[in-house]
Amino acid sequence: MATLYNEKMAAIYDAMYQTFVDYDEEYTFYNNLLAANNCKTVLEIGSGTGNLAKRFSAHQMDYIGLDYSKSMIKIAQERNTTCPFIHGDMRDFNLDKKVDAIIITGRSTSYLTTNDDINETLNCLWNNLKKEAIIIFDFIDANRFIPFITHNKAIIHQAQYENVNYLRESNWETTDMENFMLEWNAKYYTIQNDEKELISNDFSTVRVFTLNEIQLFLYLNNFEITQTIDRKTYAYDTYVIVAKKKAKP
Incomplete structure (x- = not known):
């Protein structure tokens, strides 16, 4: 893990x-x-x-x-x-x-x-x-998620909390289709005056x-x-x- x-x-x-x-x-x-x-x-x-x-x-x-x-x-x-x-x-x-x-x-x-x-x-x-x-x-659910990420290489989520604007850009890659294994890479930003500032990276190997x-x-x-x-x-x-x-x- x-x-x-x-x-x-x-x-x-x-x-x-x-x-x-x-x-x-x-x-x-x-x-x-x-x-x-x-x-x-x-x-x-x-x-x-x-x-x-x-x-x-x-x-x-x-x-x-x-x-x-x-x-x-x-x-x-x-x-x-x-x-x-x-x-x-x-x-x-x-x-x-x-x-x-x-x-x-x-x-x-x-x-x-x-x-x-x-x-x-x-x-x-x-x-x-x-x-x-x-x-x-x-x-x-692998049956729905894998087709989704196949057609959406980058997935973006935005959030606002306590007057801070956040953005997460996620990329998914399949690594083992036998067990539906994926690598998830994400970059986290704050946004101020339409400018992105990188605040962290995240990486995980996950399974669906x-x-x-x-x-x-x-x-x-x-x-x-x-x-x-x-x-x-x-x-x-x-x-x-x-x-x-x-x-x-």
Whole structure:
């Protein structure tokens, strides 16, 4: 898994995603799924800078956040002084108490680039869930995303936060079509008086998935899909999966 979001990038990410994502709507989306499954305790993997944590905490959900970036957690903890956050890897962690639900947000599944990564993650989730608990996660749909980037070599996103104008130019290249692996290069700028000033570069190797792949991985790791949601986000066509923990054979 890549080293994600150092201190500078964490702050840029936090600023830009305040515009990209409607966190009130995002909270409502996940909270409705949790409520429908009678979940009282939740772990969020990919908790980032704590925008969902803030909302879960305000509504008295028993919440824990986990992220791979210490810089992200630092911002999240400053924003949510009463929420516990864990610096950890979704492939290998152990909670003190098992939870009713684990959600993986922000398409963080994209950083699971090998089959071993996926199987280790699902096994780890299974071990940290109560009996018949659920997982909820999103993933980028390869069938729609790969044709999109084939015809759109550069993808531009703009955001404004606290009177600063930001611009991100992204380029995607396929590196392994067998496992739908991609290299993502992004340049981040501020814009003032119509002039761009480069403030950071970002690079990641990521993976996108087909729905059939995800269905098979879940089956092999003792999860039963209860809901599949086709969901458009600010930039990507995604699926959201709700799956229930099953007893191991």
